[in-house]
Amino acid sequence: MNDHGRPARPDVTGVELVGGPEAITVALHPYDPAWAAYFRTHHDRISEALAASDVDIEHIGSTSVPGLSAKPIVDIVVAVPDITDEGSFLLPLLAAGYELRVREPGHRLVRTPGRDVHVHIYPRGALAIDDYLLLRDRLRSDAGERALYERTKRELLARPWDDMNDYAEAKTDVIRAIVRRARADREAGG
Numbered sequence: 023m024n025d026h027g028r029p030a031r032p033d034v035t036g037v038e039l040v041g042g043p044e045a046i047t048v049a050l051h052p053y054d055p056a057w058a059a060y061f062r063t064h065h066d067r068i069s070e071a072l073a074a075s076d077v078d079i080e081h082i083g084s085t086s087v088p089g090l091s092a093k094p095i096v097d098i099v100v101a102v103p104d105i106t107d108e109g110s111f112l113l114p115l116l117a118a119g120y121e122l123r124v125r126e127p128g129h130r131l132v133r134t135p136g137r138d139v140h141v142h143i144y145p146r147g148a149l150a151i152d153d154y155l156l157l158r159d160r161l162r163s164d165a166g167e168r169a170l171y172e173r174t175k176r177e178l179l180a181r182p183w184d185d186m187n188d189y190a191e192a193k194t195d196v197i198r199a200i201v202r203r204a205r206a207d208r209e210a211g212g
Contacts, residue, residue, distance in 0.1 A: 031106040037126040043185035050091040050175060057085035061096050064139050068100060071118035075110050077102050078146065082154040084175070087161040091172050096139045099154050101146040105130065111143060153201050160204035167200050 061081040083097030120132035130143040183189045
């Protein structure tokens with residue numbers, strides 16, 4: 023049973039990319055403090071839409087790191103009790119004006135029609151949430167890691183990309199290395 027008293031369902035088994043691949047045409051912008059305010063606006067919108075559910079909402083990604091240049095897309099992660107209970111989170115978010123972009127095992131992504139906010143939804147306790155928060159906090163606190171990440175993004179955005187997901191995948195090795203160092207420091211008590 024899930025937290026709403028409904029039988030737990032199996033999660034989806036494949037990846038559904040609603041709308042297909044999309045070319046990336048954005049560039050990095052200098053950090054803008056307005057991104058934090060924009061996050062708060064969407065935090066409140068998501069909180070209101072999901073008021074009936076026990077969720078956690080965090081600002082993640084480059085727009086959550088003061089001083090880091092970023093694509094002007096605010097990333098948000100939402101932890102839900104049961105990723106398979108889409109009626110408790112997906113339908114309310116769609117009703118609040120977000121659009122479904124990705125449905126895959128353990129993860130859903132909705133975004134604004136203007137594509138300037140991406141909301142990543144995971145089950146509470148998902149390793150991906152911990153990784154997002156470790157990355158964010160490491161980039162906030164370590165100027166060297168922040169410079170490495172920004173340099174990597176600039177180099178990658180200098181290339182043409184047929185799909186934004188390919189660009190995101192190209193950053194994976196650097197992100198994993200930063201998260202690995204952050205996790206090692208956390209485990210060492212540092």
